[in-house]
Amino acid sequence: MSQKINIEIARKILSCQHIAITSHLRPDGDSIYTSLALAEMLELLGKKVQVVTHDPLPFPFYEFPETSRIKIGQIDPEGVDLVILLECVDVARSGQTGIEHLPKINIDHHYSNSPYADLNWIDPEASAVGEMVFELIEPLGLKITPKIAEYLYSAIFSDTGSFQFSNTTARTLRTCYLLAEAGASPNAIAEKLLNNNTAAKIRLIGRVLTRLTLNASGNLAFLAMFRRDLEEVELKEVDVEDITTFARSIKGVEMVVFFKEIEPGVFRVSLRSRGKANSALVAESFGGGGHLHAAGFTVHGEFEEIYREIPRKIEEILNRDRQPS
Ligand SMILES: [Mn+2]
Structure with a gap:
């Protein structure tokens, strides 16, 4: 099931040119870093990409230079031919108001029964939406770069409470093993996300x-x-x-x-x-x-x-x- 839908989603992405990525209100580590990873992937494919969240980023994420590319507010719909919504149970959850008419992809690891987008990929078994987006790398014909690896690892590390929560599975660790092999540093990421308090x-x-x-x-x-x-x-x-x-x-x-x-x-x-x-x-x-x-x-x-x-x-x-x- 999930095997097919990720390939279908990759095909749709490859056919589009200008893609907007958004996630939910009050963004968290998973939604922020998965958005950044996906943006990186799409840009490697030569796509024009906007990353937009309705709400400002919480501490400590707004302090990290890589998050400065995230626009706070509304998607500029001009020329956009695809919107990817991460972890949004419906469009309202994204806080985006001008995207009703645009083609949409919904990628979420929370259970829901409202498939509101043109393509819906719901996998409640995934620990993080980052674990799902990892499964788009191969069907998009990409290799894991160190940057993609760092971002996806950060997303998963965040949503599993540093691999402590009950959503941490063998699949999670296998994904993180591959990300570490591709250049994500478990120690540097833990230092950055955990030991940054005032x-x-x-x-x-x-x-x-x-x-x-x-x-x-x-x-x-x-x-x-x-x-x-x-x-x-x-x-x-x-x-x-x-x-x-x-x-x-x-x-x-x-x-x-x-x-x-x-x-x-x-x-x-x-x-x-x-x-x-x-x-x-x-x-x-x-x-x-x-x-x-x-x-x-x-x-x-x-x-x-x-x-x-x-x-x-x-x-x-x-x-x-x-x-x-
Ligand atoms: Mn999540």
Whole structure:
């Protein structure tokens, strides 16, 4: 199945001249580096290429020189004969508004049942969309250059949480083996993507971690971050993932509940879990949503009250979910 569709997609790409590549709102390492790899591949074929994302790139990606070719905003449809959408469940997810009339290819590794493009390649078994785009190199008649290798490896490294998440498979490692052989440096990429923090961010994490609490049974960890924390270390934004990772590494902890003050009286609650603890189920019961191991919701009210009520309710939901039915 996937064998055929990648060849069909390669054929379509070869027949086009001016190709726009876009990905989803709030771009991440996979969507950014897969876009760059694909752009590199298409330019080797002599295509005219634009890479566009609706939203600005998050830290640390905007600091890397190779990402400066990504245009933030809308695709310029003038002369474009093909749009490739990476990891977009529908066109709306790309934030692009002027591309309805253009031929489209949809490449995604998230399960979906809305094949909205002219060619749709959905492979939920792939760890990253970078792992899928790797499978276009050969049908496009290309060789893996060191640059393509670096970009695709970076995409996969990002989306697998440095090969730690459950999406990491033999196929992932085989792909990365071939990319490393073609010139991607596992050490240089890990250094670049992981060890690029500012001192301010580490101080902030330190402050937030001093507030860590656990419930009586030790399976739930709670963290809170207020706007004054960011102000005091002179930071605007911080990646929630980096903070919850520490709490999630505690032995016995199944779920981390991270309260982040958005404005006075409004908190975004991020849930990160492992094993059977269902983050989506908890988030949905508070009007939010997400995936099994990562979800979130928003609450309004005084922090003291929220911090008394929410943990108790989450415990109830998880206990109920564990009852054999
Ligand atoms: Mn991805």
